[in-house]
Amino acid sequence: MKKVVDGNVVEMSPLEIEERQQEVESFKAEGSRLKVLREFISEVRFITENYTQAEIDTFPVQEQEAKAYVADNTSPTPMIDAIISESGEDKDELVNRIITKSNAFRTAVGKALGKKRK
Numbered sequence: 001m002k003k004v005v006d007g008n009v010v011e012m013s014p015l016e017i018e019e020r021q022q023e024v025e026s027f028k029a030e031g032s033r034l035k036v037l038r039e040f041i042s043e044v045r046f047i048t049e050n051y052t053q054a055e056i057d058t059f060p061v062q063e064q065e066a067k068a069y070v071a072d073n074t075s076p077t078p079m080i081d082a083i084i085s086e087s088g089e090d091k092d093e094l095v096n097r098i099i100t101k102s103n104a105f106r107t108a109v110g111k112a113l114g115k116k117r118k
Contacts, residue, residue, distance in 0.1 A: 036116055043112040047105065059102065066098040 048056055061079050068075035069091075077091075080098070084091050 040112050040116040044109060047108045062098045063102040066095040069095050070099070
């Protein structure tokens with residue numbers, strides 16, 4: 001087979017042709033992976049858009065304290081206590097909201113991860 005390189009026509013062996021086809025397929029696959037990654041990042045940003053990174057970083061602590069409190073309402077909950085001392089929220093309502101939001105967050109991010117893994 002012939003191809004043009006720097007304005008010159010050159011012959012390509014079947015092996016060179018196969019290598020070029022593999023390169024093209026590799027570029028296509030990489031583009032597809034980048035598209036999936038961009039979609040995943042976009043979905044996660046949508047899910048977390050109303051929270052600062054500092055807040056997101058506290059989610060595991062809030063969830064841990066909330067679950068401990070549900071299991072034993074005498075469990076120490078320093079972060080939750082600090083939140084309600086400033087917000088005036090009811091502790092039981094906040095604990096329930098934390099658990100509900102945590103479950104929803106995990107489900108939404110899990111779905112986004114599932115799409116990414118396809």
